[in-house]
Amino acid sequence: MECQVEELRQQLEKQTLINQELQNHNNDLERRLQKTEKLLQELQSHYHDLEFPDQRISNEGGLVVRKSRAAVMAPEPIPEDQQEIMKTKVEKTVSETSLIVKAIQKNDFLSRLDDEQITMMVELLVAINFKPGNDVIKEGTEGDSMYIVAAGELLVSQADRNLRTLTCGDVFGELAILYNCKRTATVKAKTVVRLWFMERQMYRTIMTNKSKKKREQLMGFLKTSQTLKALNDSQLSKIIDSMEEVKYQNNDVIVREGAEGNTFYIILKGEVKVTKKLNGQEKQIRKMGKGEHFGELALIREILRTATCTAVGPVTCFSIDKEVFEETIPIEHLELHDDISSKVLEEPDAPEKTSPSSYLRLKDLIPVLYQEGRYQGEPVTLGVGGFGRVELVTTLHHGKYFAMKRVSKKHIVAKRQEEHVLFEKRILKAIKSDFIVRLHAAFKDTRYIYMIMEFCVGGEIWTKLKEVGRFDEPIAVFCTACVVEAYAYLHKKGIMYRDLKPENLMLDAKGYVKLVDFGFAKELVHGDRTYSFCGTPEYMAPEIIQNQGHDFAADFWSLGILVYELLVGSPPFSSSEPAKIYPKILDGVLKFPPYMGEGAKSLISKLCRPRPGQRLGNTKNGIKDVRHHRWFSSMNWHKLRVGQVEAPTIRLIRKGPCYINFDRFPFDQALADEEFSGWDKNL
Incomplete structure (x- = not known):
């Protein structure tokens, strides 16, 4: 026994020595790693930019700390004689032009220039040659030129320490064309070198004159607008300051017929084709070119576009949204005038004769039957809810599919939901958004x-989520972006949705997401509160649970919950017992899985802030803050609105019978009781 104890003691001592050695080795590795990281930081600090002010580099070569006053940038006079400057144009070959353009495009600063500015730079760059050993830039001297390497090699050094080599296509010294700054490195020719260079005065003259000319041009364009003609130059200038430049490629849709109008456009470059649907055919009305504008009535009225505007080749426009415009110009200063171009684009015209609402009759609708499986021969049920069923129907003569929501009148009265049903029908009939399911017609019997709705062949997001467990981030981003667009439309019209969840999101044939079921929707004046307790427990905002009164902010809370569920597969606050869900919501502790990205965590946290006034989407900039969040950085919102984003959800949609993307439900043969109170007489 004693021998065994001694043997164990020796083994323990040996293991302790091994552990000590490993610990010493780890400490040594950690010290070396810290030393390497410190050196790497120092190198990155040196490499960052040749024009990086040296007073900003810390003694340790790590974090940048400014210990002195910022350099004063004295204003410099700018030559007015544009013609004299243009005399200095230097002809360049195709290959020289290509090299310069590529160099500009890969440079962080210069790549922000627009095409016209780049063209002017290319034309005005001058060639200069240096022999081996010549200094191009000397550390400590004042700089006034930027350079692009056309041929040869140069050596960059700082305090006699070599940093890197510059070769063909590299740009250096570019900050000197913005302001008078000291060079913080020396650049010396290693070989015979040919450079393209430009002085600061030349660059600033190009940019200033270009901006002035563009502003004068825009002012002239705005003055031709009938709606804006009563505004003075100061007010027009404010509009220009608020406008954004947007670019479109050939065949990009700028505005689509039937979509809500909220943006005014001026064409700066290119041609725009105006088309309109007549008798089911797309017919060209006219073409618009530089200086022409469209959409001005969208700044002052709630209207729908009644023509489609499409880019013919590359097009550049200046645009302003209604929301921004209203913050800039008081509406009483505007002339409410309808000119011809506005009428073509925006006056609502009569409904198309082929609209389903014009030919649908309840007696003509026939159920679609399952063609196989356990329910073969029975009518297809697309969904079952607390207030009724949704069935798939079609018509004999037109061959279109519709989703028919059938709700018991007796049940509506028993649950005191008469007003909600009437409201749902009224708003769905009025809504014209590509992100909300359309109501084609409504009928009643005893x-x-x-409610005869648009049929979304792709099925529920809920079904797809169950099938795959959780969505990849691109799919979640796309689905959420569609909901954001639906929210933007509804909130602008003073409608809260209040029942967001995957079950109420449908996929159309293109994979776009549409909001369905407006049973809990409510009209609310911005600034007011409502106190009803409604919604799906996992998605309820804290203020609803606490009966503190809620508004549109509750929709943004549920948006955060949706993002979480799409990425994880279940909502953050859940339990098999609803009573246990509410305390979790009020505690507000969000636990994120390790695989969730930082962008998603940030968005969810900002949407699910306990205080409604601090929630993303409910602060000063409204829903714009949601759109601009980094999680949506890959989303082109304009292209999404006009249906030109390729939906990543399309791969979730299965091919087969029209009902293949839906869960299957047995047919309910029981008839609801009759109801004769007459509450639905105005339906």
Whole structure:
């Protein structure tokens, strides 16, 4: 026994020595790693930019700390004689032009220039040659030129320490064309070198004159607008300051017929084709060119576009959204005038004769039957909810599919939901958004209310989420972006949705997401509160649970919950017992899985802030802050609105019978009781 104890003691001592050695080795590795990281930081600090002010580099070569006053940038006079400057144009070959353009495009600063500015730079760059050993830039001297390497090699050094080599296509000294700054490195020719260079005065003259000319041009364009003609130059100038430059490629849709109008456009470059649907055919109305504008009535009225505007080749426009415009110009200063171009684009015209609402009759709708499986021969049920069922129907003569929501009138009265049903029908009939399911017609008999809805062949997001477990980030981003667009439309019209969840999101044939079921929607004046307790427990905002009164901010809370569920597969606050869900929501502790990205965590945290006034989407900039969040950095919002984003959800949609993307439900043969109170007489 004693021998065994001694043997164990020796083994323990040996293991302790091994552990000590490993610890010493780890400490040594950590010291070496820290030393390497310190050196790397120092190198990065040196490499960052040749024009990086040296007073900003810390003694340790690590974090940048400014210990002195910022350099004063004295204003410099700018030559007015544009013609004299243009005399200095230097002809360049195709290959020289290509090299310069590529160099500009890969430079962080110069790549921000627009095409016209780049063209002017290319034309005015001058060639200069240096022999081996010649200094191009000397550390400590004042700089006034930027350079692009056309041929040869140069050596960059700082305090006699070599940093790197510059070769063909590299740009250096570029900050000197912005302001008078001291060079913080020496650049010396290693070989015979040919450079393209430009002085600061030349560059600033190009940019200033270009901006002035563009502003004068825009002012002239705005003055031709009938709606804006009463504004003075100061007010027009404010509009220009608020406008954004947007570019479109050939065949890009700028505005689509039937979409809500909220943006005014001026064409700066290119040609725009105006088309309109007539008798089911797309017919060209006219073409618009530089200086022409469209969409001005969208700045002052709630209107729908009644023509489609498409880019013919590359097009550059200046645009302003209604929301920004209203912050800039008081509406009483505007002339409410309808000119011809506005009428073509925006006056609502009569409904198309082929609209389903014009030919649909309840007696003509026939159920679609399952063609196989356990329910073969029975009518297809697309969904079952607390207030009724949704069935797939079609018509004999037109061959279109519709989703028919059938709700028991007796049940509506028993649950005191008469007003909600009437409201749902009224707003769905008025809504014209590509991100909200359309209501084509509504009928009633003694037992049911029938709502004939657009059929979304892709099925529920809920079904897809169950099938795959959780969505990849690109799919979640796309789905959420569609909801954001639906929210933007509804909130602008003073409508809260209040029932967001994957079950109420449908996929159309293109994979775009549409909001369905407006049973809990409510009209609310911005600034007011409502106190009803409604919604799906996992998605309820704290203020609803606490009966503190809620507004549109509750929708943004549920948006955060949706993002979480799409990425994880279940909501953050859940339990099999609803009573246990509410305390979790009020505690507000969000636990994120390790695989969730930082962008998603940030968005969810900002949407699910306990205080409604601090929630993203409910602060000063409204829903714009949601759109501009980094999680949506890959989303082109304009292209999404006009249906030109390729939906990543398309791969979730299965091919087969029209009902293949839906869960299957047995047919309910029981008839609801009749109801004769007459509450639905105005339906």
